Amino acid sequence: MSLDAASIDAVLHASVAPAQNSGVAPANRSSSAINLRQALHEIAWFMFEKLLALAWQKVGYEVVREGGARADGGMDLRITRGGETLAVQCKHWSFQKVGVPQVRNFVGALTIAGLESGIIMTLRGAHDEARELAAKQGITIQTEADVVALLEQAWADFDPTFHLILLDRRKFCPRCEREMVRRTARPGRGTGEEFWGCSGYPRCRYTMPILQSERGCF
Numbered sequence: 001m002s003l004d005a006a007s008i009d010a011v012l013h014a015s016v017a018p019a020q021n022s023g024v025a026p027a028n029r030s031s032s033a034i035n036l037r038q039a040l041h042e043i044a045w046f047m048f049e050k051l052l053a054l055a056w057q058k059v060g061y062e063v064v065r066e067g068g069a070r071a072d073g074g075m076d077l078r079i080t081r082g083g084e085t086l087a088v089q090c091k092h093w094s095f096q097k098v099g100v101p102q103v104r105n106f107v108g109a110l111t112i113a114g115l116e117s118g119i120i121m122t123l124r125g126a127h128d129e130a131r132e133l134a135a136k137q138g139i140t141i142q143t144e145a146d147v148v149a150l151l152e153q154a155w156a157d158f159d160p161t162f163h164l165i166l167l168d169r170r171k172f173c174p175r176c177e178r179e180m181v182r183r184t185a186r187p188g189r190g191t192g193e194e195f196w197g198c199s200g201y202p203r204c205r206y207t208m209p210i211l212q213s214e215r216g217c218f
Contacts (some may be wrong), residue, residue, distance in 0.1 A: 026207050034157045039166040040123060041094050046172035048092035049102065051074050051156070051165045052121060052147070056088070058154035074109035087115050091122035098126035098141060103133045110137075122148055173198040177204040182210065 004197050043051065049065065057063045061079040066087070075087035091098055098120055110118050117138040120126070126134070126141045134141050142150075155160035171180040176198065183197040198204040 021152045034163060034166055036151050036157050036166075037144065040144065043088075043092075043166060043168065044171045045092040045174065046177065047089045047168055047170075048167050051149070051162065052088065052090050053077050054162065054165065055150050055154040055156060058156075058159075059150070074105070075113060078113075085115060087113060087118035089120045091120060091124075093122055093124045095124060097124050097215075098122050098130050100127070100130050100133055103130045103137070103139060106139060107133075110139075121150075123147065137144065171196055171208075173200065173204060173206050176200050176204045178204065180208070199211065 034164045053063045053065055061130045065076040066075045066078050066207045077088035079088055086111055103143040106120060119140045119142055121142045123144045125143045131141055173180055178198055180196040182194055183201050185191055185193045194210050195211060196208045198206045
């Protein structure tokens with residue numbers, strides 16, 4: 001089966017027997033202990049990539065992780081099945097949509113890798129112009145619903161292997177992949193304010209704000 005947009009969609013929405021995956025899924029999916037949609041927004045970008053890599057592997061693909069902290073705009077995963085290979089870019093964006101610049105960057109990555117098609121998997125979706133450009137370039141843009149569909153095919157909501165990733169609330173530095181830690185600003189601007197700082201400081205000085213939903217946690 002060629003890995004074009006139609007066949008990718010078929011993989012995501014086809015029925016897969018539990019025995020083909022972990023063998024731990026009960027007949028009634030409503031009894032799931034993991035809320036996939038909620039968990040997807042709570043994990044960090046690093047875990048999102050790991051999660052999708054495992055999911056594609058569980059539904060029958062050979063997976064190579066090509067991404068990491070310094071691969072933004074390029075391919076994060078290379079997946080192969082039946083002699084067909086395509087690239088996957090993982091955008092763990094809850095508020096920002098994929099735009100034309102991201103699609104263009106991905107097209108460049110596909111060209112360099114010698115691949116003709118790929119998938120951008122994102123939680124927020126994409127702007128219309130980005131979708132039009134992606135369609136012309138052999139790129140499929142998958143939204144949160146498609147991500148959840150893939151995870152359900154892999155029985156991620158029941159599989160303990162997936163749970164280790166879905167329940168991991170650690171944050172990782174987008175610049176060097178070290179774990180982020182909570183820090184408090186020293187005297188000066190923002191004195192006393194908490195923020196996420198890279199554990200690799202002072203070699204890596206990357207920081208990010210602590211979201212309101214994260215305050216009071218840990």
